[in-house]
Amino acid sequence: MQIKLNKVANDTNIFLRNFIKSQKKSPLLDPIIYSLFSGGKKIRSKILVDVGSIFNIEYQKLIAVGATVECIHSYSLIHDDLPCMDNDDMRRGKPSTHVKFGESTAVLAGNSLLTLAYEILSSKFFKKVDNKIKINLVKKISECSGHNGIAGGQFLDLSFEHKKISKKKIIDMEIKKTGKLFSFCCAAPLILKKRNKNEIKKFEDIGADIGLLFQVADDLIDYKGSLLVAGKKTGKDKKKGKATLIGLLGHKNTIKYANNLIIKINKKLKKYGSNSNNLSETLDYILNRNK
Amino acid sequence: MQIKLNKVANDTNIFLRNFIKSQKKSPLLDPIIYSLFSGGKKIRSKILVDVGSIFNIEYQKLIAVGATVECIHSYSLIHDDLPCMDNDDMRRGKPSTHVKFGESTAVLAGNSLLTLAYEILSSKFFKKVDNKIKINLVKKISECSGHNGIAGGQFLDLSFEHKKISKKKIIDMEIKKTGKLFSFCCAAPLILKKRNKNEIKKFEDIGADIGLLFQVADDLIDYKGSLLVAGKKTGKDKKKGKATLIGLLGHKNTIKYANNLIIKINKKLKKYGSNSNNLSETLDYILNRNK
Numbered sequence: 001m002q003i004k005l006n007k008v009a010n011d012t013n014i015f016l017r018n019f020i021k022s023q024k025k026s027p028l029l030d031p032i033i034y035s036l037f038s039g040g041k042k043i044r045s046k047i048l049v050d051v052g053s054i055f056n057i058e059y060q061k062l063i064a065v066g067a068t069v070e071c072i073h074s075y076s077l078i079h080d081d082l083p084c085m086d087n088d089d090m091r092r093g094k095p096s097t098h099v100k101f102g103e104s105t106a107v108l109a110g111n112s113l114l115t116l117a118y119e120i121l122s123s124k125f126f127k128k129v130d131n132k133i134k135i136n137l138v139k140k141i142s143e144c145s146g147h148n149g150i151a152g153g154q155f156l157d158l159s160f161e162h163k164k165i166s167k168k169k170i171i172d173m174e175i176k177k178t179g180k181l182f183s184f185c186c187a188a189p190l191i192l193k194k195r196n197k198n199e200i201k202k203f204e205d206i207g208a209d210i211g212l213l214f215q216v217a218d219d220l221i222d223y224k225g226s227l228l229v230a231g232k233k234t235g236k237d238k239k240k241g242k243a244t245l246i247g248l249l250g251h252k253n254t255i256k257y258a259n260n261l262i263i264k265i266n267k268k269l270k271k272y273g274s275n276s277n278n279l280s281e282t283l284d285y286i287l288n289r290n291k
Numbered sequence: 292m293q294i295k296l297n298k299v300a301n302d303t304n305i306f307l308r309n310f311i312k313s314q315k316k317s318p319l320l321d322p323i324i325y326s327l328f329s330g331g332k333k334i335r336s337k338i339l340v341d342v343g344s345i346f347n348i349e350y351q352k353l354i355a356v357g358a359t360v361e362c363i364h365s366y367s368l369i370h371d372d373l374p375c376m377d378n379d380d381m382r383r384g385k386p387s388t389h390v391k392f393g394e395s396t397a398v399l400a401g402n403s404l405l406t407l408a409y410e411i412l413s414s415k416f417f418k419k420v421d422n423k424i425k426i427n428l429v430k431k432i433s434e435c436s437g438h439n440g441i442a443g444g445q446f447l448d449l450s451f452e453h454k455k456i457s458k459k460k461i462i463d464m465e466i467k468k469t470g471k472l473f474s475f476c477c478a479a480p481l482i483l484k485k486r487n488k489n490e491i492k493k494f495e496d497i498g499a500d501i502g503l504l505f506q507v508a509d510d511l512i513d514y515k516g517s518l519l520v521a522g523k524k525t526g527k528d529k530k531k532g533k534a535t536l537i538g539l540l541g542h543k544n545t546i547k548y549a550n551n552l553i554i555k556i557n558k559k560l561k562k563y564g565s566n567s568n569n570l571s572e573t574l575d576y577i578l579n580r581n582k
Binding site: 023024026027028029032079082084085102103104105107108109110111112114115116118119121122123130131132134135136138139142143145146147148149151152154155156158159 | 314315317318319320323370373375376393394395396398399400401402403405406407409410412413414421422423425426427429430433434436437438439440442443445446447449450
């Protein structure tokens with residue numbers, strides 16, 4: 001699994017490096033590169049490649065879309081870490097972008113990464129894809145990133161701090177904050193394959209559950225982990241009064257919840273037989289990772 | 292002129308209100324609506340309509356693209372006003388978005404407005420336009436907004452504060468910060484009309500000059516204006532040590548510079564005869580406005 005994950009991460013980085021090399025130089029490229037190549041696992045790209053392999057989609061197309069997703073993911077991490085947001089000064093074992101480059105530069109580098117995602121989708125680097133498909137991808141990734149997606153989820157996350165929040169509301173927040181981008185990763189291969197709306201919706205739902213699984217695993221790392229392993233300060237959620245499933249359900253029930261999520265997702269994948277083995281393997285990795 | 296400008300502003304607002312009505316509700320819509328409908332002049336949309344009329348493009352298409360531009364403009368204003376940026380607590384005579392809704396909400400509303408722009412371009416509200424054209428618009432607006440456009444310009448603006456900066460560098464900064472979005476407004480009608488790259492480039496250059504003119508007019512307002520008329524605090528540029536053309540050239544030479552810009556632009560428009568009268572009229576308005 002680690003070898004497969006590393007290959008996707010490596011190929012995504014190669015794509016991103018080539019894309020950035022094609023860009024006109026600017027001072028914001030330093031913080032962009034710092035954030036984009038900070039050793040992230042590229043788990044979202046891996047999910048995209050896994051789903052893509054079910055539908056037999058050209059690997060290089062998946063890597064291009066994955067690169068888009070990683071730009072948006074990277075932008076959201078920079079902004080999440082800002083003093084006015086989660087105020088995190090460490091990310092992946094290194095100073096956060098605003099600590100390294102200053103707050104205004106971090107905001108602007110984040111914004112630039114968001115537009116960079118769209119530059120990729122509309123560039124010549126995203127080859128042999130219909131313009132209609134490209135526009136559908138633009139539409140879907142925008143919906144997943146905006147006020148009902150990542151940005152909306154982060155808003156809820158902040159507004160839930162130090163409050164008693166219901167399970168339903170926490171799940172809604174996690175799906176927006178984390179799930180929507182996974183939904184996009186699961187939907188994108190079907191959009192590339194011109195599948196119908198119902199099928200796309202099914203995979204979006206799988207993506208939302210994967211996002212939830214990822215977030216629950218993150219909560220467990222924060223709950224148990226040490227600074228050295230996680231590469232970021234742990235135990236912070238509780239300190240900040242974050243509304244998390246683990247805070248509501250407790251440690252044991254959260255593990256149970258996560259295992260049930262995997263069972264639920266694998267049930268939906270059953271009809272794809274061994275073609276979905278890669279994806280199932282990635283789900284196990286997500287739950288059992290320690291950083 | 293004021294009647295024509297009001298019509299474009301009104302039609303752009305109607306488009307935006309309908310588009311937002313079609314969106315799934317979210318708490319971020321309040322700050323989005325607050326910022327988007329705060330009485331902006333919609334001068335960028337007017338320029339787009341003016342250039343579009345030269346090329347005989349359907350008005351409703353221009354309004355849709357203008358709505359996209361206004362989302363991006365509105366996002367950039369919210370972020371420019373943030374405490375870590377220009378720290379402006381007033382905008383268009385009202386509290387800035389971060390003053391009204393808090394800093395994190397302002398950042399997230401800005402981000403959501405940026406993605407909203409792409410949602411418009413990829414939506415069914417943007418009718419009867421080829422997908423290839425749509426992708427070209429996505430590409431162009433991304434380049435104009437990113438690290439070599441608006442975000443890059445704002446970075447330079449902040450990094451130039453309290454420093455002696457050459458005229459060339461100030462112009463480069465202004466073109467990125469303000470000019471690029473005007474370039475997009477001037478290029479978009481030609482993209483819609485599938486004109487060739489050279490022609491598009493010519494209109495992008497005109498747009499850059501219009502942006503420069505707009506910025507110089509803004510500098511003059513800041514230099515001379517009063518809080519009551521401008522709707523924002525004036526004299527702030529000097530106080531903040533902003534690198535401006537007026538700071539470098541002085542008041543008289545800046546007026547001369549602006550008039551020369553208009554002459555330069557009108558020379559380029561001459562070949563379009565009376566078809567470019569609307570645009571020329573808008574340029575006069577830009578220079579002579581008092582807010």
